[in-house]
Amino acid sequence: SAASDVYKRQIKEFLSAMQDYTFVIDTADSGLEAAVLLRKKKYKVVITGMNLSTYDGTKLIAYLNSRCPYTACIVYTTRVDLAQLRLLVNKRDVFRIFLKPVNYRGDFYHAIKDGFAYYDMQEAEAEEQKIKEQKQRSMEDAEIGMREKMASGEIEWKQMRHLVYPLIQWSVQAFDLQLLKEEKEALAVCEQKIMDYYLREDYQSCDSLEEIQKLSLIHI
Numbered sequence: 246s247a248a249s250d251v252y253k254r255q256i257k258e259f260l261s262a263m264q265d266y267t268f269v270i271d272t273a274d275s276g277l278e279a280a281v282l283l284r285k286k287k288y289k290v291v292i293t294g295m296n297l298s299t300y301d302g303t304k305l306i307a308y309l310n311s312r313c314p315y316t317a318c319i320v321y322t323t324r325v326d327l328a329q330l331r332l333l334v335n336k337r338d339v340f341r342i343f344l345k346p347v348n349y350r351g352d353f354y355h356a357i358k359d360g361f362a363y364y365d366m367q368e369a370e371a372e373e374q375k376i377k378e379q380k381q382r383s384m385e386d387a388e389i390g391m392r393e394k395m396a397s398g399e400i401e402w403k404q405m406r407h408l409v410y411p412l413i414q415w416s417v418q419a420f421d422l423q424l425l426k427e428e429k430e431a432l433a434v435c436e437q438k439i440m441d442y443y444l445r446e447d448y449q450s451c452d453s454l455e456e457i458q459k460l461s462l463i464h465i
Contacts, residue, residue, distance in 0.1 A: 249274070249298070251443075259292075262349035268357070276300030280308060288316055290340075290360035295329070297323045304338045315367040321345065321353075324381030 256272050263270060270285070273279035276297030281303075283291070291309060295302035302320065309318050317340040321332060325342060333339040340363060341356040 252294070259349055263354075264324060266354070276305050277303065280303055283308060283313065288313070289364035290317045290319065290357055292319045292321055292357075295320065295325070303337075304331075306339065310337055313385070315364050315453075317363045319343065319353075319356055321347070359384070 254272065256274075260270060260272070265384055271282055271288075273282055277299040279291075279293065279297070280300050282288075289312075291305075293302050293305050297305065302322070305321075309316050319341045320339050321343045323345050325333070325344070328384070330342070340360055343353060343356070347353050363421075386412060
């Protein structure tokens with residue numbers, strides 16, 4: 246058709262204008278072919294018209310929004326009314342809009358370059374956010390792990406108490422201390438108080454017997 250011939254001629258002119266640059270360019274003769282390409286490959290910049298055969302520009306741009314959120318979409322069309330303009334800018338997040346004809350080596354070329362930078366920026370921000378979320382999850386996992394270890398430690402301390410306290414009673418009885426029964430009981434209580442203190446998380450080392458005696462009396 247005449248419209249198809251015009252479209253192909255525009256593609257040819259565009260490729261000719263871009264031949265001195267390092268862009269890797271794929272072209273499609275219809276909206277459907279463009280959609281197929283988008284499903285197969287990631288593109289940093291996509292240039293599309295609005296009145297495409299088999300799969301119009303509105304659908305193609307909607308597909309980019311949902312599947313390729315970082316891709317910079319440049320619309321190149323003959324005309325655009327106010328309603329379409331609002332849709333493209335406010336709803337479809339179109340990167341640039343150009344009306345035919347245009348100088349491909351002028352603002353159009355610079356828009357393509359800006360599109361590559363836009364894609365890289367979007368991808369970098371998404372990666373940074375991903376790293377932040379991973380760090381946050383790692384911190385939360387570490388906190389949970391620490392709590393579990395602390396909980397486990399409390400169980401271990403309790404188990405230690407069950408082991409140590411009988412030893413205290415045994416040591417008082419086993420050693421031939423010249424003490425009265427009441428004195429032996431008092432000694433066992435004193436040792437148990439000291440042990441209770443050193444099994445606490447907030448314990449502080451003592452530098453003298455007076456400090457131990459004081460703490461053992463306070464922490465009953």
